[in-house]
Amino acid sequence: MMAGWLTIAKWELLRSKLKFDVKSVIMLTLSLILVIIAAYAAAQTGMSMNQKIYLAAVSQADVQPIIDTDQRFDYVVVDRFAASTYYEYGADMGIIGRNVYLGDTRKAASAGDALENTFKTYRELTLTAYNDVNNSHPVWVTVHDLERPQNFQLAGAEETADSFSRGFNATTGLPEGVDSTGAEGGSSASIRTGSSTVSPEEIAALDEMEGKTFFEKQTLSTPTNFSPPVPFTAILYAFLFIFPIYFVSQFYSTSLMDERTNKKGELVLAAPLRGRDVIIGKTVPYLLITMAIQTGITFYIIGIPSTLAGLERVVLVLAAILPVVLLFFALSFYSAILSRSFKELTFASVFLSVVISGYLFFPAMFANIHAISSISPITLIVRLIEGEEVLMNTYLFSTLPFYFVALSTYAFGTFIFREEDLFTQKSISSKIVDCFEMFLSYPYGSVFLLSIIFIPFVYMAQLMLIVMLFNLPVPYSIIAMIILSAMAEEIVKSIGIYTLFKRKIAKLSLRNAVKYSVLSGAGFFVGEKAVAVLTLAPIASSAFGSVMTMGALLLIPLVLHTTTVLVSSLVMYKKGTRYYLASVVLATLVHSIYNIVILRGLFFD
Amino acid sequence: MTRHRVSAKKIQTIAKKEFKELMREKTFILAIIIQLFIASFSTFLVIGLTSFYDPSMLNNIEMEDTNIAVVGLESDEFYQILLQERNIRPYLYNDFQLAYTDFYERNVDAIIVTPAGTADGTGLLNVDIYLPKSEIKATVVSLQLKEPLERYEQSVRDVRTQRLPGYTPIEFNIIKRGIKATSTYFEFIYVALLPLLVFTPAFISGGLIVDFITEEYERKTMDMLLVTPASMLEIVSGKAMLATLIVPLQSFVWMLLLSMNRVEINNSFQILLTVTIVAFILVMASTIISVLFKDRGVAQLIYSLVLIFLFMSSYLFTNSPLNLVTRLSIESIGALESWTWIGIYMSVGIVLYTAMIMAVRHDPHNI
Numbered sequence: 003m004m005a006g007w008l009t010i011a012k013w014e015l016l017r018s019k020l021k022f023d024v025k026s027v028i029m030l031t032l033s034l035i036l037v038i039i040a041a042y043a044a045a046q047t048g049m050s051m052n053q054k055i056y057l058a059a060v061s062q063a064d065v066q067p068i069i070d071t072d073q074r075f076d077y078v079v080v081d082r083f084a085a086s087t088y089y090e091y092g093a094d095m096g097i098i099g100r101n102v103y104l105g106d107t108r109k110a111a112s113a114g115d116a117l118e119n120t121f122k123t124y125r126e127l128t129l130t131a132y133n134d135v136n137n138s139h140p141v142w143v144t145v146h147d148l149e150r151p152q153n154f155q156l157a158g159a160e161e162t163a164d165s166f167s168r169g170f171n172a173t174t175g176l177p178e179g180v181d182s183t184g185a186e187g188g189s190s191a192s193i194r195t196g197s198s199t200v201s202p203e204e205i206a207a208l209d210e211m212e213g214k215t216f217f218e219k220q221t222l223s224t225p226t227n228f229s230p231p232v233p234f235t236a237i238l239y240a241f242l243f244i245f246p247i248y249f250v251s252q253f254y255s256t257s258l259m260d261e262r263t264n265k266k267g268e269l270v271l272a273a274p275l276r277g278r279d280v281i282i283g284k285t286v287p288y289l290l291i292t293m294a295i296q297t298g299i300t301f302y303i304i305g306i307p308s309t310l311a312g313l314e315r316v317v318l319v320l321a322a323i324l325p326v327v328l329l330f331f332a333l334s335f336y337s338a339i340l341s342r343s344f345k346e347l348t349f350a351s352v353f354l355s356v357v358i359s360g361y362l363f364f365p366a367m368f369a370n371i372h373a374i375s376s377i378s379p380i381t382l383i384v385r386l387i388e389g390e391e392v393l394m395n396t397y398l399f400s401t402l403p404f405y406f407v408a409l410s411t412y413a414f415g416t417f418i419f420r421e422e423d424l425f426t427q428k429s430i431s432s433k434i435v436d437c438f439e440m441f442l443s444y445p446y447g448s449v450f451l452l453s454i455i456f457i458p459f460v461y462m463a464q465l466m467l468i469v470m471l472f473n474l475p476v477p478y479s480i481i482a483m484i485i486l487s488a489m490a491e492e493i494v495k496s497i498g499i500y501t502l503f504k505r506k507i508a509k510l511s512l513r514n515a516v517k518y519s520v521l522s523g524a525g526f527f528v529g530e531k532a533v534a535v536l537t538l539a540p541i542a543s544s545a546f547g548s549v550m551t552m553g554a555l556l557l558i559p560l561v562l563h564t565t566t567v568l569v570s571s572l573v574m575y576k577k578g579t580r581y582y583l584a585s586v587v588l589a590t591l592v593h594s595i596y597n598i599v600i601l602r603g604l605f606f607d
Numbered sequence: 608m609t610r611h612r613v614s615a616k617k618i619q620t621i622a623k624k625e626f627k628e629l630m631r632e633k634t635f636i637l638a639i640i641i642q643l644f645i646a647s648f649s650t651f652l653v654i655g656l657t658s659f660y661d662p663s664m665l666n667n668i669e670m671e672d673t674n675i676a677v678v679g680l681e682s683d684e685f686y687q688i689l690l691q692e693r694n695i696r697p698y699l700y701n702d703f704q705l706a707y708t709d710f711y712e713r714n715v716d717a718i719i720v721t722p723a724g725t726a727d728g729t730g731l732l733n734v735d736i737y738l739p740k741s742e743i744k745a746t747v748v749s750l751q752l753k754e755p756l757e758r759y760e761q762s763v764r765d766v767r768t769q770r771l772p773g774y775t776p777i778e779f780n781i782i783k784r785g786i787k788a789t790s791t792y793f794e795f796i797y798v799a800l801l802p803l804l805v806f807t808p809a810f811i812s813g814g815l816i817v818d819f820i821t822e823e824y825e826r827k828t829m830d831m832l833l834v835t836p837a838s839m840l841e842i843v844s845g846k847a848m849l850a851t852l853i854v855p856l857q858s859f860v861w862m863l864l865l866s867m868n869r870v871e872i873n874n875s876f877q878i879l880l881t882v883t884i885v886a887f888i889l890v891m892a893s894t895i896i897s898v899l900f901k902d903r904g905v906a907q908l909i910y911s912l913v914l915i916f917l918f919m920s921s922y923l924f925t926n927s928p929l930n931l932v933t934r935l936s937i938e939s940i941g942a943l944e945s946w947t948w949i950g951i952y953m954s955v956g957i958v959l960y961t962a963m964i965m966a967v968r969h970d971p972h973n974i
Contacts (some may be wrong), residue, residue: 035911068777256904
């Protein structure tokens with residue numbers, strides 16, 4: 003049976019080749035060339051669509067060359083009197099003699115701020131024109147990064163910090179011995195002599211600094227160019243790596259959807275192949291193509307490796323991107339099975355891509371700033387590209403949730419990769435319930451395991467909630483966070499029980515309602531603790547973090563998780579499974595009230 | 608078969624049918640959630656990043672003082688400048704080793720080694736700054752140090768630029784009126800956020816129409832539709848009409864939401880008109896692509912590439928649709944100029960519309 007998936011894979015490759023006829027290949031190449039040309043041209047500009055947003059009234063000619071350097075400014079040259087009444091014709095400022103008069107609007111105020119920067123940039127430009135760095139750029143700043151033990155406990159939330167002390171000692175890494183400082187620092191005298199040789203003696207070196215590429219870390223600069231380490235590079239990396247994944251997964255899901263709409267898949271399923279073989283066969287070609295593209299991108303960024311160490315770096319970058327690709331594929335696979343039309347599929351895949359990208363981008367922006375950034379694999383890539391070491395536990399910390407979610411999504415999708423789910427117009431919700439039914443009818447499948455499997459999903463959903471709710475004002479955002487994360491937890495705990503009763507796998511009795519609630523609640527508790535110890539330690543100190551890991555006081559959360567799921571299963575027992583939604587809402591309510599009571603300190607401090 | 612006249616009524620019927628389907632699948636709600644997500648993500652960026660980049664934004668928030676170890680001499684000019692700084696408490700050390708011990712024990716958050724040399728000298732002056740790695744404090748300290756560093760540079764330059772032949776420093780006096788506004792924040796809202804938000808529905812509609820049309824081909828239902836009294840042009844136009852008309856509705860909601868967040872938007876009618884025209888252009892372009900290529904994956908890919916191309920191109924000239932919306936919203940453009948450009952985009956739309964009709968008429972699938 004080994005060759006089963008291979009046959010499908012070969013067939014898939016052949017078919018996708020057929021899809022690209024000469025016409026589309028020409029069109030694709032053409033548009034790709036256009037994109038490259040336009041992107042190149044755009045990169046030569048300031049990469050901002052801020053042309054002519056401010057208007058200045060200028061009364062003398064000598065300001066013109068300065069303002070001309072900034073595309074944000076539009077200006078009119080007028081006499082001194084007209085310049086003094088600049089506001090009458092909508093100008094934001096009047097420049098008379100050495101004075102700049104601003105209007106009384108917010109726009110005028112920010113125009114003034116912008117003009118200040120323009121002056122600064124112009125000054126640097128003129129000074130650089132002199133070939134005399136000692137007198138034009140006399141001061142240089144060299145930034146060094148120094149390691150010191152990070153201290154999460156200082157940040158607050160003692161009760162969570164306590165229970166995780168075991169967990170995070172492992173992740174912070176042991177403080178380095180003081181003897182390593184000798185090599186780093188030495189005596190102050192040696193620093194002085196050492197540092198003066200670092201400064202560039204030639205103006206050429208300065209030019210190099212100005213044209214510094216996105217991919218270089220800033221360590222040496224003049225005070226004017228000195229900026230805090232906010233890594234926009236990370237966002238750029240994320241874009242470079244994720245765009246191709248997005249496109250390939252579009253083709254992947256289209257191909258799966260094709261099988262369903264044209265019922266070609268029925269033939270495949272009828273052949274002596276298992277659903278699993280079909281899925282693997284259809285996935286592997288796309289996976290290989292994506293990884294090939296990712297390898298190309300890696301080579302583009304860090305160059306083709308010549309040494310063994312260089313090769314290792316490339317492999318590590320690819321190892322960090324693999325779980326991301328898998329997750330994208332798994333979710334497109336699942337949505338291709340659920341969707342009833344291409345429209346639905348497009349929306350589902352766009353939605354999921356946006357969510358995953360958010361998860362990847364948001365923490366990666368803090369690469370080099372905060373430990374929390376390592377929850378995103380993109381941060382790993384940034385570090386690797388910058389030539390830093392990535393420890394095994396950091397790798398596991400950021401990629402494990404991805405692997406888990408991807409693999410379990412594939413598993414659930416495989417359960418319903420069968421005729422009655424693929425080729426009928428079943429509703430999405432009943433297809434989802436089908437997955438759980440299949441899972442629960444396996445000998446090892448139980449609500450206990452199901453709850454554990456869902457933990458990474460809940461974890462990712464809650465992290466996304468932090469981003470989503472960030473812009474609500476503070477007390478509301480925390481309340482919304484509490485309610486929504488409680489809801490996410492209640493849904494995953496009760497969905498298994500709902501499936502059991504709804505599909506009549508278990509009898510709807512009081513005994514069963516209690517039994518399964520205990521199992522499901524305990525499963526969630528065990529999973530939550532495991533995840534908390536493994537991964538949540540770094541963010542346990544923030545207010546949001548403590549909402550996510552509410553259960554610090556060990557036994558109480560076990561009781562809580564069991565009780566709340568019992569609420570929903572009892573409602574189902576009394577009223578029937580039709581009231582599932584209401585039962586979840588009720589359970590959420592109980593859960594939220596408990597959390598708010600525990601967290602009341604945050605509100606009444 | 609005689610080619611009958613295109614009937615507006617039939618186009619409307621098709622549009623209504625598509626609208627009902629769109630609503631039934633609840634996909635529209637998903638689209639709204641996507642946009643909501645993008646919006647909240649951007650606001651997250653605004654607050655997060657602009658406050659990083661703009662120390663003046665942080666000035667409103669009471670920033671705690673930072674303890675900094677300065678390795679150098681009492682008479683060092685940079686040390687004197689740091690002493691005057693409000694949020695910095697410099698401590699003088701004469702040995703790096705001692706400073707490092709205090710840094711390691713978190714008594715100070717940064718170490719500065721002052722340059723050996725004075726403004727009167729000739730050599731370069733190098734300031735070494737040691738920051739805690741992977742800590743948010745490093746960013747805060749860099750922000751606090753930027754201004755004193757610039758002041759130090761300025762004072763050295765005051766002496767040294769006199770040696771540069773023919774150099775006169777720019778001395779302008781910007782008279783502020785007490786309104787606190789930074790260009791970074793202002794420009795983020797009006798140059799990035801607002802245009803992106805109002806155009807996102809247009810970008811999505813372009814992708815939507817690809818699905819509308821290729822779906823009919825792939826399900827082989829296009830032939831069935833063609834048996835009905837509606838012509839292919841009417842069917843395609845109906846779908847395109849719906850895809851275009853839902854755009855201004857969504858953009859309007861966005862603008863409403865922004866105004867509720869006290870972002871003042873001028874010329875909203877002209878902005879909505881611009882958005883609708885651009886949506887029409889994108890929808891027409893992707894209709895042509897779908898009719899020509901028929902395969903969903905290929906059509907979506909080409910549409911995305913075209914979209915990226917158009918987006919990149921709009922960096923290149925003033926009054927690109929995104930720039931036009933920015934300038935309209937903050938009243939930086941005259942009526943004559945704005946209406947001229949709206950007219951230009953409208954004619955692009957008409958040209959594409961004609962091209963679409965030709966593409967449909969010459970389609971071999973057409974009866």
